[in-house]
Amino acid sequence: MGSQSVTIFLVFLSSLAATSVDSTSRSFLARGSSFSVEDVSSSSSLLTSPDNTFSCGFYTVGVNSNAYWFAIWFTNSKEKTVVWTANRDNPVNGHGSSIALRKDGAFVLSDLDGSIAWQTNTSSINVHQAELLNSGNFVLKDPHGKIVWQSFDFPTDTLLPGQLFTKSKRLVSNVGHQMFSSGYFSFFFDSDNVLRMIYDGPDISSIYWPNVNLGLFQNGRTNYNSSRIAVLDDKGIFTASDQLHFNASDVGLGIQRRLAMDPDGNLRLYSLHDSSGSWVITWQAIGKLCDVHGLCGRNGICVYAPDPTCSCPPQYEPVDLTDWRKGCKRKFERTCNDSEFVELTHVDYYGFDLNFTQPASFEECRQICLQDCRCLAFSYRLTGEGLCFTKSALFNGYSSVDFAGIIYLRVPTRAQTSNQPTLNGSHLDCRSLNAIGAIEVILAVASWWFLFRKRGISASMEDGYHAISSQFRSFSYSELKTTTNKFKEVVGRGGFGAVYKGVLADERTVAVKKLGDVVQGEEEFWAEVSTIARINHMNLARMWGFCSEGKHRLLVYEFVENGSLxxxxxxxxxxxxxxxxxxxxxxxxxxxxxxxxxxxxxxxxxxxxxxxxxxxxxxxxxxxxxxxxxxxxxxxxxxxxxxxxxxxxxxxxxxxxxxxxxxxxxxxxxxxxxxxxxxxxxxxxxxxxxxxxxxxxxxxxxxxxxxxxxxxxxxxxxxxxxxxxxxxxxxxxxxxxxxxxxxxxxxxxxxxxxxxxxxxxxxxxxxxxxxxxxxx
The missing domain is CATH 1.10.510.10 (Transferase(Phosphotransferase) domain 1)
Known part of the structure; x- marks a missing residue:
């Protein structure tokens, strides 16, 4: 290798000892230079940006991996976080692979057998050197210092400050953590000049952000622009031509940042904690992860239990428990005749509607589905007038207490038990949980018993369905009076009222809090507690329901065994x-x-x-x-x-x-x-x-x-x-x-x-x- 040559070294994740920056490390690579993956042991094998923020070279995951990528990463982050990979879908071998800035101007990554895994389109340009800039941009320059090729024009899953995002670019998620192959989620400018996120999987494509239930202007966007351009600046402020604007919670200069399209389908802005090298989320596009489409595959349902979890509906089972993207498969043979329905409250599958009718009674909606062999389920909602949606496919399933509707899954009659309750929801008004409380109790107990205890479903499947069918709901005062044995056992007192121990009909032990000094009406009270109920975290006491009846205001929580601290x-x-x-x-x-x-x-x-x-x-x-x-x-x-x-x-x-x-x-x-x-x-x-x-x-x-x-x-x-x-x-x-x-x-x-x-x-x-x- 020539005296002007600089080797680029291999960096392992945090499981390997970090290599210190050597005084001989460079930020550029001269034309005519080449190096192989075996050169990583050299003390001068680090190509870094002048300020040492970024490093560039061969990158692998773990000690024993034989797959290598030509990548750029944050030098001082704890996991050496990768922001760009040249060959994300085509890793090269750990023996005999090489990178070269050829004399014809092409920057080429070659595999063990000499085949080209990746290269730049600069073979006809007089390239003088390759250089890693302080911005994290890997560039090729001509003898006059003009940039003739740059990695910023070919983003992978990450956008860095100062990197222009235009109509020809998109952020595509990795398939998983430290798995650099292209995933199914993308952030891009759509044909109408609006920034969107889409799930583009093997079976379907489905846009899920911004909110698909709102119009363009309701989402604070505009398509009245001829330029598709966006940028994240050094302060952590993102601005786009469609009027999308957001900023980091720690907005200001002097902080290393990255905007990433994550493997779970959420777009997040991160800031680097200098002393620890760890990343902190300072903004994210989606607050409720189940709003992301495609997470649980075909037929799957995303449910908060309490964290977002994939589950299968009754009479379905996972295709692969290790990969929920493959979804759920039927446990029965489909027929166009001899059909019945399984009811799931507060559950919906977005899209793939065969029809839209308004108004429609429940029975009319049911018959529309029964008379169409393509119909796999129907969704019925009462929001003033009956809304009927029949489904030709079951994708993007989610369970949410604020969804005012019910999905009815079509199954053969023989899959039902003879003494299962008749599913007839034509009288339901989903705006008021008081109206559906009794029916939910019947379904949560009877369906759970017949579908699982009687049919030997696995424990994980049982838990998943239980999470779907026993959502936050209203209780009557008499029901809670019975649950607590007439409020006999006091387990705590606080500023908001006394807490009593009780046992529900499904044998769950609960803590029932009687609230004092509550003056809200039923609708206002319901709105407030339903918002609290949507907050889910393992270190927060879970609310299971409430009672708002006359002067009585009560909250029903999970019972926590060891009491207060x-x-x-x-x-x-x-x-x-x-x-x-x-x-x-x-x-x-x-x-x-x-x-x-x-x-x-x-x-x-x-x-x-x-x-x-x-x-x-x-x-x-x-x-x-x-x-x-x-x-x-x-x-x-x-x-x-x-x-x-x-x-x-x-x-x-x-x-x-x-x-x-x-x-x-x-x-x-x-x-x-x-x-x-x-x-x-x-x-x-x-x-x-x-x-x-x-x-x-x-x-x-x-x-x-x-x-x-x-x-x-x-x-x-x-x-x-x-x-x-x-x-x-x-x-x-x-x-x-x-x-x-x-x-x-x-x-x-x-x-x-x-x-x-x-x-x-x-x-x-x-x-x-x-x-x-x-x-x-």
């Missing part, structure tokens, strides 16, 4: 072990981060405290009472005016007393108090107070502890952690985790809310030491 943390005996305290700290932070940043509705809890953190049988935390104070819609300033909301003295942030607009940082403050209590094992706050209390009262203990902790840290003494941690643990704790929790707690209780971290940042810091399980 305060009963274990402050107990004289059987207090929490260290591993459980750390688990509570991390899980609670994840739940709050979800409420603040990820869920469809932006929710400030407003009363984070040990009494509102429930512990399941494995001591995994579940946050209770979220959303009951007030649901806050996202605003341009990231805050919302909240007034007359009760909190708990000692856990309330200073801005409560200062009458400032409240943001998610009030929850960060309360979490800070709680995490310090987790470490120290004592109550640092006083008890209940309403909105009229003076903030300065009763803070002596917390302030004293904070001052002492900060002084100990400044002193630099090795024993400062030991002096802070709960002495009841007798030294059985992880020093690194304890130090991280204490420092996180201190930063969270800063009086200046602008100095407090976000919950996402706290999650990141705690996750960094999660695997350190050594006890002192």
């Amino acid at each position: 305060d009963k274990h943390l402050f107990a004289n005996e059987n207090f929490l072990a260290w591993k459980d305290r750390f688990k509570v700290a991390l899980g609670t932070a994840k739940g709050l981060a979800y409420l603040h940043h990820e869920c469809l509705e932006w929710v400030i809890h407003c009363d984070v405290k040990p009494e509102n953190i429930l512990l399941d049988k494995d001591f995994e935390p579940k946050i209770a009472d979220f959303g009951l104070a007030k649901l806050c819609q996202r605003s341009g300033h990231g805050s919302s005016e909240l007034t007359r909301i009760r909190g708990t003295k000692g856990y309330m942030a200073p801005e409560w007393a200062m009458n400032l607009p409240l943001s998610a940082k009030v929850d960060v403050y309360s979490y800070g108090v709680m995490i310090l209590e987790l470490v120290k094992g004592i109550r640092l706050s006083n008890w209940v107070v309403d909105e009229h209390y003076s903030f300065g009262e009763g803070m002596t203990e917390l302030m004293r502890v904070v001052r002492i902790a900060k002084a100990m840290i400044r002193s630099g003494e090795d024993s400062w952690v030991d002096n802070f941690v709960d002495p009841r643990l007798r030294g059985k704790f992880n020093r690194n985790q304890a130090a991280t929790m204490i420092k996180a707690g201190l930063s969270c209780v800063e009086e200046d809310r602008n100095k407090r971290p976000t919950m996402e940042s706290v999650v990141h810091d705690l996750t960094e030491c999660e695997d350190d399980i050594t006890l002192k």
Whole structure:
């Protein structure tokens, strides 16, 4: 190789030791140079951008892989995140493959047998050198420095700041994490000049973003433009000619970013956390992942249980449990005669409608399907007038409590049991859950029993159908009175009311909360609680239903076995072990981060405290009472005016007393108090107070502890952690985790809310030491 040649090295993922940047590394490659994949052991084999942000070369996944890509990646990201691959669908062999900038100007990637796996179209151009720029753009330049070819013109799944996105380009998802082959999801300018996302699978193509149920202008877009162009700038602001505009939640200069079409079909904007090398989601196109088409394949249904999960409907089974993109297959032979229907409430399959009739009665809709052999199912909705949609194919299935309709799957009569309830929904009004509660109980219990217990369906299939058929619903007051044995067993009391233990007819144990001081009418109350019910996360207590009957307002939650955190943390005996305290700290932070940043509705809890953190049988935390104070819609300033909301003295942030607009940082403050209590094992706050209390009262203990902790840290003494941690643990704790929790707690209780971290940042810091399980 010539003296001007620079080798490009192989970088492995985080499972391999990171190669340090050598002083001999270059950002360019001269014409006539070539190198093979075996050259990766050379200390000078790194091609980097001048500022070391990006690296370029051969890339493989794992230690033993023999597949290699010519790629560009972020040098300092934890997983060496790839932003571009030349040969994404055609990896080359780990032995004998090579890359060359030939003398004729072509940049060529050759496989083991000498065949060309990929090349640029520059063989007739006087190319002087190849260069990796600070922007992440890999370019070929002529002798005058003019760019004659650039990777920015051929994006894969990622758009970088400053990279123009035009009508000839599209972002295509990878098939999976660290699997670089082209997937099924794309982000592109459509023929009408509008940016869209589409699922383009082996069986169907289906646009799913922006909202397909709304018109162009309702989605805030326009097609009155002749130029199809968009760009993400260095501040994290995306602007497009169709009026699509969004920005990162941490908008500003000095942050490395990428916009990616992810393998799950969502478009997300990421920011790089400098100290850890981890990526943080700062914007995403779709809040509810089941809105993405094609996720669960033909006949499959996407259901929140609580996270998005693929499931098969009754009388169907997965084609391949390891790959839900293949969907579900029938367990019966289709016939055009001798048909019946299985009813699934709040379920729909988008598209493939054979007809659209309005108005139509339920029976008319049923007959339309029965008389058409192509009809596999029909969807019936009552939204003022009956709407009937008959389906020729079952794709894009989803289950959502806010879908005002029912899908009726066509199956042979012999697939039904003789004593199954008759499915006749012509009288249903899906705008009111009170009207469908009794029918849902019958279907959830009877269908579950007959379809699964009697027919030996697998446990995973049973769970999937149960998740679909037992959606959030309304309960009558008499039903909950029976469920709780006349409200006999009180398991908790809080600012919103008493909580009673009960058992539903399907043998699920529940916690029933009686609300006080609720003045909303039934429709308003239903609208609020249904929004809360759509919020799903493993660290949030799951709401299963409600009652709004006369003066009665009740909420029905999953029952969490080990009760609230305060009963274990402050107990004289059987207090929490260290591993459980750390688990509570991390899980609670994840739940709050979800409420603040990820869920469809932006929710400030407003009363984070040990009494509102429930512990399941494995001591995994579940946050209770979220959303009951007030649901806050996202605003341009990231805050919302909240007034007359009760909190708990000692856990309330200073801005409560200062009458400032409240943001998610009030929850960060309360979490800070709680995490310090987790470490120290004592109550640092006083008890209940309403909105009229003076903030300065009763803070002596917390302030004293904070001052002492900060002084100990400044002193630099090795024993400062030991002096802070709960002495009841007798030294059985992880020093690194304890130090991280204490420092996180201190930063969270800063009086200046602008100095407090976000919950996402706290999650990141705690996750960094999660695997350190050594006890002192």
